Amino acid sequence: xxxxxxxxxxxxxxxxxxxxxxxxxxxxxxxxxxxxxxxxxxxxxxxxxxxxxxxxxxxxxxxxxxxxxxxxxxxxxxxxxxxxxxxxxxxxxxxxxxxxxxxxxxxxxxxxxxxx
Amino acid sequence: xxxxxxxxxxxxxxxxxxxxxxxxxxxxxxxxxxxxxxxxxxxxxxxxxxxxxxxxxxxxxxxxxxxxxxxxxxxxxxxxxxxxxxxxxxxxxxxxxxxxxxxxxxxxxxxx
Numbered sequence: 001x002x003x004x005x006x007x008x009x010x011x012x013x014x015x016x017x018x019x020x021x022x023x024x025x026x027x028x029x030x031x032x033x034x035x036x037x038x039x040x041x042x043x044x045x046x047x048x049x050x051x052x053x054x055x056x057x058x059x060x061x062x063x064x065x066x067x068x069x070x071x072x073x074x075x076x077x078x079x080x081x082x083x084x085x086x087x088x089x090x091x092x093x094x095x096x097x098x099x100x101x102x103x104x105x106x107x108x109x110x111x112x113x114x115x116x
Numbered sequence: 117x118x119x120x121x122x123x124x125x126x127x128x129x130x131x132x133x134x135x136x137x138x139x140x141x142x143x144x145x146x147x148x149x150x151x152x153x154x155x156x157x158x159x160x161x162x163x164x165x166x167x168x169x170x171x172x173x174x175x176x177x178x179x180x181x182x183x184x185x186x187x188x189x190x191x192x193x194x195x196x197x198x199x200x201x202x203x204x205x206x207x208x209x210x211x212x213x214x215x216x217x218x219x220x221x222x223x224x225x226x227x228x
Contacts, residue, residue, distance in 0.1 A: 001175075009156065036217075043219045044159075090158055100212040102147055102166050105175065108158040 002027040002093045004107035012113040013081050021076040021110050023065075023091030032094040032101040033074040035065055038109075039087045047089075050074060051096070061085070086114045119143040122207045122220030129197040129227045137192040137223050139207030147210035148190040149174075149217075150182060152203040159206070165190050197227045 003026045013019055025031055032051050036044040048059025055067040065076045074091060088109045094101040123138045141148065146167040151159040151174075161174030165184040179201060181193045194201060207220040 006158075044217065046216055049215060102210070103161070103164055103172070103174070104149065104210065104217060105161055106151075106159040108156060 002031065002095065002103070002105050004091050004093050004105055006089075006091055006107035006110050008110045009108070010111045010113065012115060014115045015083050016080050019076075019078045019081045019085070019112070021089050021091075021112070023074045023076065023107060024072050025074060025091070025093045026072065027093055027095075030096065031074075032096045033065075033067060034092040034094070034104070035059065035063070035074075035076045036090045036092060036106075037061075037087045038090065044090065047076070051101075081112075081114055083114045083116060086112055088112070120207060120209050120218050120220040122205075122223060124223060125221065127223060127225050129194075129225065131198060131227060133197050134193065134195050135197065135225075136194075137205055137207070137225075138189070139191065139220055140189045141209045141218075142188070143209055143211065143218065144187065145209050145211050146187070147212070148184065149208040149210065150180075150190070150192045151206045151208060152176065152201075153206060153222075154203050162192065162205075197225075199227045201225065202227045 005024045034049045035047040038044050047063050050067045088111045090109045091107040094104045121140045149164045150162040160176045163182040165171045168187045171182050183191045205223045209218045
């Protein structure tokens with residue numbers, strides 16, 4: 001069964017600093033990987049996804065993530081954090097099959113605080 | 117949360133009581149999910165249904181049952197509620213063509 005580990009429960013960065021959120025997954029086949037963001041009182045918004053191809057994927061709001069199969073990782077990065085990026089971030093993995101994917105499993109989340 | 121209707125929004129139960137959380141979608145998609153969200157544990161998958169008439173266990177299925185009688189509706193039942201089931205429950209519809217997971221508004225459940 002697939003699983004996701006986000007080692008950092010809380011991270012605090014200063015506005016304008018760079019950010020990296022860690023994600024490690026466990027899955028026997030090629031994973032479908034996602035990063036979602038949840039702002040207080042809001043639902044989840046998809047930031048980016050990896051299915052295949054280029055291992056560096058670009059997402060919305062200036063985020064990017066790199067898939068590293070050898071490390072079973074899919075870390076999220078942003079070169080310069082804005083105060084509005086303060087939120088909870090979830091990494092997720094899904095089972096892929098021909099034509100789609102299913103069984104989306106989330107990590108426990110990393111709560112990001114941004115200092116002015 | 118357009119397209120996914122989840123009821124009730126709030127519920128308080130006593131230990132041992134039963135209840136059913138209802139979820140309905142109007143997006144005509146196959147994949148529906150039930151998650152619970154707890155502080156520090158993120159979203160944990162309880163059950164999912166890849167299509168009408170099929171259901172599969174997720175990460176934390178114990179103490180729950182589900183029913184997918186038609187394409188629109190996917191219900192979650194607690195037969196004998198326990199305090200450990202105090203949580204916020206979310207129903208979701210996976211629209212792979214749009215690569216998006218649509219969530220219901222959530223049910224805040226307290227088991228005393």
